[in-house]
Amino acid sequence: xxxxxxxxxxxxxxxxxxxxxxxxxxxxxxxxxxxxxxxxxxxxxxxxxxxxxxxxxxxxxxxxxxxxxxxxxxxxxxxxxxxxxxxxxxxxxxxxxxxxxxxxxxxxxxxxxxxxxxxxxxxxxxxxxxxxxxxxxxxxxxxxxxxxxxxxxxxxxxxxxxxxxxxxxxxxxxxxxxxxxxxxxxxxxxxxxxxxxxxxxxxxxxxxxxxxxxxxxxxxxxxxxxxxxxxxxxxxxxxxxxxxxxxxxxxxxxxxxxxxxxxxxxxxxxxxxxxxxxxxxxxxxxxxxxxxxxxxxxxxxxxxxxxxxxxxxxxxxxxxxxxxxxxxxxxxxxxxxxxxxxxxxxxxxxxxxxxxxxxxxxxxxxxxxxxxxxxxxxxxxxxxxxxxxxxxxxxxxxxxxxxxxxxxxxxxxxxxxxxxx
Amino acid sequence: xxxxxxxxxxxxxxxxxxxxxxxxxxxxxxxxxxxxxxxxxxxxxxxxxxxxxxxxxxxxxxxxxxxxxxxxxxxxxxxxxxxxxxxxxxxxxxxxxxxxxxxxxxxxxxxxxxxxxxxxxxxxxxxxxxxxxxxxxxxxxxxxxxxxxxxxxxxxxxxxxxxxxxxxxxxxxxxxxxxxxxxxxxxxxxxxxxxxxxxxxxxxxxxxxxxxxxxxxxxxxxxxxxxxxxxxxxxxxxxxxxxxxxxxxxxxxxxxxxxxxxxxxxxxxxxxxxxxxxxxxxxxxxxxxxxxxxxxxxxxxxxxxxxxxxxxxxxxxxxxxxxxxxxxxxxxxxxxxxxxxxxxxxxxxxxxxxxxxxxxxxxxxxxxxxxxxxxxxxxxxxxxxxxxxxxxxxxxxxxxxxxxxxxxxxxxxxxxxxxxx
Numbered sequence: 001x002x003x004x005x006x007x008x009x010x011x012x013x014x015x016x017x018x019x020x021x022x023x024x025x026x027x028x029x030x031x032x033x034x035x036x037x038x039x040x041x042x043x044x045x046x047x048x049x050x051x052x053x054x055x056x057x058x059x060x061x062x063x064x065x066x067x068x069x070x071x072x073x074x075x076x077x078x079x080x081x082x083x084x085x086x087x088x089x090x091x092x093x094x095x096x097x098x099x100x101x102x103x104x105x106x107x108x109x110x111x112x113x114x115x116x117x118x119x120x121x122x123x124x125x126x127x128x129x130x131x132x133x134x135x136x137x138x139x140x141x142x143x144x145x146x147x148x149x150x151x152x153x154x155x156x157x158x159x160x161x162x163x164x165x166x167x168x169x170x171x172x173x174x175x176x177x178x179x180x181x182x183x184x185x186x187x188x189x190x191x192x193x194x195x196x197x198x199x200x201x202x203x204x205x206x207x208x209x210x211x212x213x214x215x216x217x218x219x220x221x222x223x224x225x226x227x228x229x230x231x232x233x234x235x236x237x238x239x240x241x242x243x244x245x246x247x248x249x250x251x252x253x254x255x256x257x258x259x260x261x262x263x264x265x266x267x268x269x270x271x272x273x274x275x276x277x278x279x280x281x282x283x284x285x286x287x288x289x290x291x292x293x294x295x296x297x298x299x300x301x302x303x304x305x306x307x308x309x310x311x312x313x314x315x316x317x318x319x320x321x322x323x324x325x326x327x328x329x330x331x332x333x334x335x336x337x338x339x340x341x342x343x344x345x346x347x348x349x350x351x352x353x354x355x356x357x358x359x360x361x362x363x364x365x366x367x368x369x370x371x372x373x374x375x376x377x378x379x380x381x382x383x384x385x386x387x388x389x390x391x392x393x394x395x396x397x398x399x400x401x402x403x404x405x406x407x408x409x410x411x412x413x414x415x416x417x418x419x420x421x
Numbered sequence: 422x423x424x425x426x427x428x429x430x431x432x433x434x435x436x437x438x439x440x441x442x443x444x445x446x447x448x449x450x451x452x453x454x455x456x457x458x459x460x461x462x463x464x465x466x467x468x469x470x471x472x473x474x475x476x477x478x479x480x481x482x483x484x485x486x487x488x489x490x491x492x493x494x495x496x497x498x499x500x501x502x503x504x505x506x507x508x509x510x511x512x513x514x515x516x517x518x519x520x521x522x523x524x525x526x527x528x529x530x531x532x533x534x535x536x537x538x539x540x541x542x543x544x545x546x547x548x549x550x551x552x553x554x555x556x557x558x559x560x561x562x563x564x565x566x567x568x569x570x571x572x573x574x575x576x577x578x579x580x581x582x583x584x585x586x587x588x589x590x591x592x593x594x595x596x597x598x599x600x601x602x603x604x605x606x607x608x609x610x611x612x613x614x615x616x617x618x619x620x621x622x623x624x625x626x627x628x629x630x631x632x633x634x635x636x637x638x639x640x641x642x643x644x645x646x647x648x649x650x651x652x653x654x655x656x657x658x659x660x661x662x663x664x665x666x667x668x669x670x671x672x673x674x675x676x677x678x679x680x681x682x683x684x685x686x687x688x689x690x691x692x693x694x695x696x697x698x699x700x701x702x703x704x705x706x707x708x709x710x711x712x713x714x715x716x717x718x719x720x721x722x723x724x725x726x727x728x729x730x731x732x733x734x735x736x737x738x739x740x741x742x743x744x745x746x747x748x749x750x751x752x753x754x755x756x757x758x759x760x761x762x763x764x765x766x767x768x769x770x771x772x773x774x775x776x777x778x779x780x781x782x783x784x785x786x787x788x789x790x791x792x793x794x795x796x797x798x799x800x801x802x803x804x805x806x807x808x809x810x811x812x813x814x815x816x817x818x819x820x821x822x823x824x825x826x827x828x829x830x831x832x833x834x835x836x837x838x839x840x841x842x
Contacts, residue, residue: 014640016460017607018450019649019684022443025465029439039437040472044446044463047638051461058479118618159641161817186438197539217468219435220580228440263440283732289718290711293732297710300786300819302734308742309732311704311714317729317772321742351738365721396582398721 003232004179005040006032007063009055011070011080012158015044024069024163031167036181037065038232047071052083060151065175070158072124072141081126084155088146090130095142098133099125102140131155134170138162143170152178183236187247188219188263189227191254192411196220199227203253214243222404223411226263227254259411266410267295273417274305274355281413282351283309284322284343286334287361287377291406307351312343322346335360335372337389340380344387357381357413361392363401375401379409381416388416424653425600426461427453428484430476432491432501433579436465445490445584452588457602458486459653468492473504481572486596491579493545493562502547505576509567511551516563519554520546523561552576555591559583564591573599604657608668609640609684610648612675613832617641620648624674627667635664643825644832647684648675680832687831688716694838695726695776702834703772704730705743705764707755708782708798712827728772733764743767756781756793758810761801765808776804778834782813784822796822800830802837809837 008028014020022044029039040063045051052071059066071080085092102125106117124140127133134143134154141157143166154171156163175181191199196218200207207216210229219226229247233239251261260269274281283292293309296302310321315334318324324342332338344358361377368374375394380387390412394401429449435441443465450460461484466472473492480487492501506513523546527538545561548554555564555575562578564587575592577584596602612620617639621628628637631650640647650668654660672679681690695702704713714730717723731742736755739745745763753759765779782798789795796815801808811833815822 013636013638013651014649015447016450016463017454017651018447018452018460019609019640019647021447026436026439026442029437031439033438039439040467041476042437042465046461055462116619118622120621121618161821164818188440197542198537200541201539215434217434219440226440228435230434230438282738285711288715289723289727290706290714290730290732291718293711293734294709294715294823297712297732297734298820298823302710303788306710307735308738309711309730309734310742311711311718311730311732313714313718313724313730314728314772317703320773321729321731321771350742351735352741367724397585399719400582402715402719 002180002182004037004065004181005063006037006065006067007040007059008042009052009059009066009068010042010044010158011047011052011068012044013046015070016046024158024160027160027164028067028069028167031172032175033184033186035172035176036184036232037175037179038184047079049079049083052080053087056087056153060149060153064151064179066151066153067171068153068155069163072155072157080155081128084131084144084146085128088128088130088148088153090128092126093129094125095127095133097135098127098142101135105140134166136162136166137169138165145174182232182234183239185231185233185236185239185243186263187229187243187261189247189251189254189258190224190260190262190264191227191257192224192259192266192407194225194254194257196225199225199254199257203227203250206249206253210246214246222400222407224259224407228263259414265295266407266414267299270296270410270414270417271299271302271305273414277417277421279354279417280305280307281355281357282307282347282353284347284356284358285309285311286313286318286343286359287363288359288402288406288409289313291402292357292359292409295406295410307353310347310350318343322350333372335362335376335378337378337380337391340378340389341387344380344382348382348384355381355383355413355417357409359405359409361401361405363398363405365398377405379405379412381409381413383420386420388412423601423603425458425486425602426484427458427486427488428461428480429463430473430480430487430489431463431465431579432468432473432489433465434467436491437467445579445581448581448585449488449490449588452593453596454605454607456593456597457605457653458596458600459605468500470500470504473501474508477508477574481570481574485572485600487572487574488592489574489576490584493576493578501576502549505552505565505567505574506549509549509551509569509574511549513547514550515546516548516554518556519548519563522556526561555587557583557587558590559586566595603653603655604660606652606654606657606660606664607684608650608664608682610668610672610675610679611645611681611683611685612648612678613645613680613687613828615646615675615678617646620646620675620678624648624671627670627674631667635667643821643828645680645828649684680835686716687828687835688720691717691831691835691838692720692723692726694835698838698842700775700838701726701728702776702778703728703768703774705768705777705779706730706732707734707739707764707780708784709780709823709827709830710734712823713778713780713830716827716831728774731768731771739764743771754793756783756797756799758799758801758812761799761810762808765801765803769803769805776802776834776838778802778830780826780830782822782826784819784826786819798822798826800826800833802830802834804841807841809833
């Protein structure tokens with residue numbers, strides 16, 4: 001079996017000074033993996049001619065496919081296109097198709113938002129005469145496909161939205177045509193609420209019994225651990241037949257904490273349960289500040305089961321909008337079992353949903369006390385018949401406390417919904 | 422002036438198959454930059470012995486400091502520690518301090534969440550006898566500091582929270598002691614609402630007048646462009662004196678679209694304005710689903726000016742909680758100027774705030790019509806005296822439509838607040 005390896009080069013000083021988080025590489029890697037291409041390395045270099053050139057040299061020694069993103073915008077800090085032209089021994093020429101597309105975008109789309117066609121936009125129609133142009137339906141910077149010494153080099157713009165369109169519409173189909181590709185099969189079990197070491201202990205016999213060509217990886221996250229089995233094979237169907245019984249065995253071993261047999265988010269799992277039950281949910285959020293509602297509504301079609309949320313950051317909103325008793329807030333405090341109980345009842349009634357979820361806690365860095373330190377959180381999940389409670393004692397920074405609370409709350413809701421109709 | 426270069430190596434198959442987005446590198450790069458260390462390259466490799474070894478060899482040729490993250494967890498897919506031990510010619514020995522710390526964590530912290538001390542946790546106390554151990558106050562996997570051929574190699578766990586603690590408490594102070602470092606000065610102007618090409622046109626004379634040792638970079642994002650001036654110098658004060666007049670000039674050139682003279686988020690800018698005015702805000706969100714409230718509440722201390730949000734995803738919530746007229750929803754539709762106007766008035770009253778922001782739109786992929794295609798959005802910003810409106814026609818995917826709407830809305834609110842007390 002021949003493995004086709006890829007390397008991803010991302011270009012831009014902003015990646016090296018930490019101003020931008022690189023999400024492009026992850027998307028590209030996912031798409032390559034799906035068609036059986038293994039990403040061997042990812043590398044980020046700055047807007048420095050020699051560094052980019054060196055990266056092209058090095059990566060082409062290690063990989064069959066080199067994908068380059070960034071450095072193709074209309075402004076002057078971009079040096080990638082002239083460099084690529086030199087690297088592959090070509091010269092920059094105007095491509096009529098790209099030129100027409102740039103003009104079209106400015107005439108039909110950008111003028112509505114005040115964009116005027118400038119000389120530098122027209123320059124985007126210049127491409128090295130030794131490449132195949134890849135049509136960028138979503139923007140002005142074209143993709144470029146080069147071949148040299150049996151290696152394929154693909155240059156894509158760094159704007160995520162444009163890069164994605166080019167990957168899906170142009171790059172993936174061409175790579176499938178060019179290479180005879182094996183199948184890479186990943187099966188991921190998504191667990192929540194048990195530490196990496198404990199899970200490892202539970203599955204150690206299983207792990208040591210795995211054949212050498214099936215890899216098990218632990219991917220710990222915020223309160224969750226994903227367990228991934230990976231197999232590369234020429235025969236996809238046979239590989240599926242071999243990996244599935246093992247994957248089922250793995251799921252059985254971690255069934256107490258298993259959320260899904262998919263590499264998905266809890267918000268997706270929640271949505272599937274609600275759709276299957278034909279039920280609705282709402283949230284009353286204090287410390288999570290709308291983050292749970294945001295997670296739920298990132299899923300297309302979530303309007304079928306999510307009615308809304310009251311983000312009650314101030315106590316007066318807990319009282320006036322959700323109907324929490326003033327005495328509860330002064331007596332038990334905003335971060336208490338009693339308050340999340342009344343928040344939950346309030347939102348259930350206000351939004352008339354089957355289920356609801358409520359959160360209240362201290363996310364930090366300030367606001368903690370001896371009795372209720374930063375990281376103290378109360379969560380309630382319930383319906384009109386029953387309410388259950390969860391208390392967390394987190395010890396992270398504000399951002400992670402918010403994320404961890406949201407995920408714990410969604411998992412708590414998931415369990416409640418599975419147990420209560 | 423001597424430039425000290427660093428290279429960051431992140432280890433883990435999950436990075437190469439796109440299962441995890443690498444946020445560690447950005448944090449590390451930011452911290453290094455602050456103390457005058459330039460990150461020359463970032464590289465991600467899989468859990469493959471030879472690939473990690475090769476990366477260490479290569480990066481140590483190009484950089485003075487090599488920072489490695491990942492591959493130090495308690496489970497069996499981790500191969501980094503034995504590799505580092507071999508690479509630097511040492512052997513693994515139990516470190517008493519680390520052992521005591523691991524035992525302490527399990528006795529005092531983890532037992533509360535059901536964690537039991539396992540053999541594999543004790544193994545985390547084993548470190549190569551040729552390294553300096555860096556204390557990980559936040560977890561069981563220690564950091565490690567190696568020196569070889571005048572290069573420094575630092576190995577850190579991949580869990581972001583633990584890596585961050587180690588960087589701030591252990592790595593940065595030691596690097597500052599070890600190297601004589603120049604200052605790297607970045608000045609970033611944050612603009613919103615004008616395309617990269619148009620901005621480039623506005624500042625082209627300024628750009629060409631810059632001395633060669635001051636770099637200008639364009640960092641385009643969702644509707645925004647950040648303009649960054651960078652200078653490396655031995656004399657921080659003198660460099661500040663040189664760069665500031667240029668930075669002021671740059672701000673003046675883009676003043677129509679300038680949001681802040683800081684590399685910050687709009688949610689930070691908004692918070693500063695509200696604090697300065699001593700005013701409060703609330704949001705009524707349909708299509709943004711709580712994302713605006715989430716952005717605002719990621720800022721520590723936001724409870725001083727943010728009271729809450731009604732996420733009114735369902736029309737009945739717009740009616741019952743916000744008081745939008747049934748006739749408005751049936752007549753003009755949920756995505757209309759009239760609806761966001763009534764949503765805004767509703768939340769202003771319900772939450773009793775000085776300002777409010779309302780959004781309603783179609784984020785896709787479904788729900789569009791000929792008259793109101795996917796990407797149609799109405800935004801209202803206002804106070805009790807005045808309400809202003811903004812209509813967007815977005816053309817992205819769901820996730821980006823949500824993000825773009827939230828940022829546009831925050832910017833619209835910012836402008837409204839600056840013009841109206």
